[in-house]
Amino acid sequence: MKGRKVSEITIRRLSHYARCLRDAKSKGERTVTSGYFSRRCGISSAAVRKDLTMFGEFGKQGSGYNVIELLDQIESILGTCDPPFIIIAGAGNIGKALLESGLEGTGGHSYSAIFDIDPRLVGIKCAGLTVKSMDEIRTTVSGHENFIAIVAVSRGEGQKVVDRLIDSGCRAILSFNLEPLDIPDGVELRYIEVSTELDLLTYFMKT
Amino acid sequence: MKGRKVSEITIRRLSHYARCLRDAKSKGERTVTSGYFSRRCGISSAAVRKDLTMFGEFGKQGSGYNVIELLDQIESILGTCDPPFIIIAGAGNIGKALLESGLEGTGGHSYSAIFDIDPRLVGIKCAGLTVKSMDEIRTTVSGHENFIAIVAVSRGEGQKVVDRLIDSGCRAILSFNLEPLDIPDGVELRYIEVSTELDLLTYFMKT
DNA sequence: GCGTGTGAACCTCTTCACAGCG
DNA sequence: CGCTGTGAAGAGGTTCACACGC
Numbered sequence: 001m002k003g004r005k006v007s008e009i010t011i012r013r014l015s016h017y018a019r020c021l022r023d024a025k026s027k028g029e030r031t032v033t034s035g036y037f038s039r040r041c042g043i044s045s046a047a048v049r050k051d052l053t054m055f056g057e058f059g060k061q062g063s064g065y066n067v068i069e070l071l072d073q074i075e076s077i078l079g080t081c082d083p084p085f086i087i088i089a090g091a092g093n094i095g096k097a098l099l100e101s102g103l104e105g106t107g108g109h110s111y112s113a114i115f116d117i118d119p120r121l122v123g124i125k126c127a128g129l130t131v132k133s134m135d136e137i138r139t140t141v142s143g144h145e146n147f148i149a150i151v152a153v154s155r156g157e158g159q160k161v162v163d164r165l166i167d168s169g170c171r172a173i174l175s176f177n178l179e180p181l182d183i184p185d186g187v188e189l190r191y192i193e194v195s196t197e198l199d200l201l202t203y204f205m206k207t
Numbered sequence: 208m209k210g211r212k213v214s215e216i217t218i219r220r221l222s223h224y225a226r227c228l229r230d231a232k233s234k235g236e237r238t239v240t241s242g243y244f245s246r247r248c249g250i251s252s253a254a255v256r257k258d259l260t261m262f263g264e265f266g267k268q269g270s271g272y273n274v275i276e277l278l279d280q281i282e283s284i285l286g287t288c289d290p291p292f293i294i295i296a297g298a299g300n301i302g303k304a305l306l307e308s309g310l311e312g313t314g315g316h317s318y319s320a321i322f323d324i325d326p327r328l329v330g331i332k333c334a335g336l337t338v339k340s341m342d343e344i345r346t347t348v349s350g351h352e353n354f355i356a357i358v359a360v361s362r363g364e365g366q367k368v369v370d371r372l373i374d375s376g377c378r379a380i381l382s383f384n385l386e387p388l389d390i391p392d393g394v395e396l397r398y399i400e401v402s403t404e405l406d407l408l409t410y411f412m413k414t
Numbered sequence: 415g416c417g418t419g420t421g422a423a424c425c426t427c428t429t430c431a432c433a434g435c436g
Numbered sequence: 437c438g439c440t441g442t443g444a445a446g447a448g449g450t451t452c453a454c455a456c457g458c
Contacts, residue, residue: 008407009449015406019385033417040387045417046451053419061418062458079409086405093304098401100300107385107402148408172408174401178226178314180247188411190404194305194381195314197397198293199222200215201355201379202286204395216427240439252439253429260441268435268440416458424451435440 010051014074016041017048021071022108033064080108085147087140089161091116091124091131094152094176099127111150113140117157134161138168151175217258221281223248224255228278229315240271287315292351296368297359298323298331298338301383305357306334318357320347324364341368345375358382 020040024032034045034052041048052058052065055077059065075081088095091114099111115134116122124131132140141147149165151158151173158177165173172188175181183189227247231239241252241259248255259265259272262284266272282288295302298321306318321333322341331338339347348354356372358365358380365384372380379395382388390396 007448008411011407011410012403015400015403018406019402035417044451046420046453047449049418050420050450057419059418060458061456062416064417077410078406079413080406084405084409084412093300093307097300097304107400107405109402109405146409146412148405148412172412174404174408188408190408192399192401192404193222193314194399195226195316196219196222197381197399198291198314198316198355199225199285199287200218201381201395201397202291202353203218203284204215205291205353205355205379206286214426242439251429253431253442254427256440257428257442264441266440269438270436271439418455418457420453420455422452424449426449427447429446430444431442432444433440433442436438 006054010054011078013041013043013047013051014078017051018071018074018078018080019107021067021074024067025071029067031064031066032070034059036064075108083109085141085144086111086150087137087147088114088150088152089116089134089137089165090114090150090152090154090157090176091118091121091126092152092154095150096126098150098152099129115140117153117161134164137164141168141170145169146171148172148174151177151181153177155179213261217261218285220248220250220254220258221285224258225278225281225285225287226314228274228281231274232278236274238271238273239277241266243271282315290316292348292354293318293357294344294348294354295321295357295359296323296341296344296372297321297357297361297364297383298325298328298333299359299361301359302357303333305359306336322347324360324368341371344371348375348377352376353378355379355381358384358388360384362386 017037020037034048037048038045058070058073086109088098088111095114113132114126114129115132115137117134121131122133149170151161153161158175158179158181162173162181162183166183171186174190176192181189224244227244241255244255245252265277265280293316295305295318302321320339321336322339322344323329324341328338329340356377358368360368365382365386365388369388373390378393381397383399388396
């Protein structure tokens with residue numbers, strides 16, 4: 001890395017490149033070019049090269065990038081080379097979807113624990129994991145300094161859960177709840193905003 | 208509208224403003240200021256005013272913006288004033304989550320139909336909707352020129368479903384499947400990328 | 415010849431600062 | 437006096453075009 005501050009948009013594209021590379025790897029491709037990423041991700045090939053050279057010179061003139069090496073490099077930049085410990089708060093439909101179906105997909109992530117407040121759900125098996133009580137969050141994450149929590153609880157329950165998470169040392173949260181959440185400085189918070197994506201589609205649909 | 212081309216990022220923020228306004232409305236607030244949006248959405252107040260003046264002069268100096276009027280204006284810009292017809296392809300956990308739980312949340316959207324290929328799911332009731340066979344897509348959407356389809360099917364099934372959707376006249380798709388999807392020109396396609404959000408959190412977590 | 419790496423030009427978005435109106 | 441609307445300045449990201457290495 002060249003010591004530059006890197007923007008979210010660049011990191012987002014690195015994540016896309018990683019996904020393409022896993023795909024290329026599984027298809028047995030040895031090398032890819034910036035033009036390949038360009039077509040797959042819908043950005044200019046110059047932008048791809050700029051993104052990558054921001055962290056080093058990974059390519060070879062004339063041939064392109066080695067799939068395996070570049071994937072290793074990008075995963076080590078993202079920090080996903082040793083995969084983050086991810087827990088899910090809420091064992092409803094979203095929690096189940098994350099565990100069971102293709103939501104993790106080509107992303108390379110997997111989930112380590114799932115929690116719910118509802119005592120009727122605690123103890124149930126779900127895609128190999130047993131639903132735990134929220135009281136067990138702290139002990140479950142002990143030893144994992146950097147872990148990510150996914151908030152997927154009922155509407156109105158978000159802040160309560162987030163408070164517990166923060167209390168257990170959480171510093172990164174991905175929320176499916178749209179409620180505005182209070183968090184202290186130093187905690188990363190992102191949202192999955194289905195309704196905003198629908199708004200965008202609605203707006204751009206009319207040519 | 209002043210005839211300018213508006214960027215995705217601006218529309219995304221309008222969607223956020225709309226969400227804030229629904230919240231303010233439900234709390235009985237009469238007016239809000241650009242500073243209010245600024246705090247709630249984490250952007251500068253100047254940016255808020257720039258966004259809004261791009262479509263007209265909705266504010267009053269000294270007092271701010273009328274909540275009801277501004278919400279009307281924004282919804283009419285987004286096109287959500289008469290809400291889009293939205294269908295869900297896939298009655299698995301994600302489809303159910305969309306229908307049942309808070310995913311629609313404060314977004315103001317609702318879903319009109321849900322489909323699955325699995326004959327065992329067809330006919331099942333789900334949050335008031337009966338799961339239909341994919342063969343019924345075309346007849347279900349007839350009469351709705353602009354409709355949005357949400358793709359939430361098993362991994363590997365995405366393209367098949369998208370082809371059917373396109374065939375039925377669909378021009379806007381929101382996919383939870385991360386597979387790269389082939390679509391003709393003129394069709395809007397967006398993805399919900401949980402794994403990319405997790406990558407972003409992983410990267411930015413380490414201070 | 416092909417594809418990377420990169421300075422320079424270009425463009426878009428954001429922030430600043432302030433005039434003007436309620 | 438408070439807050440909007442807005443030109444001007446600034447920052448950041450993207451595209452261009454080309455030299456260089458394979």
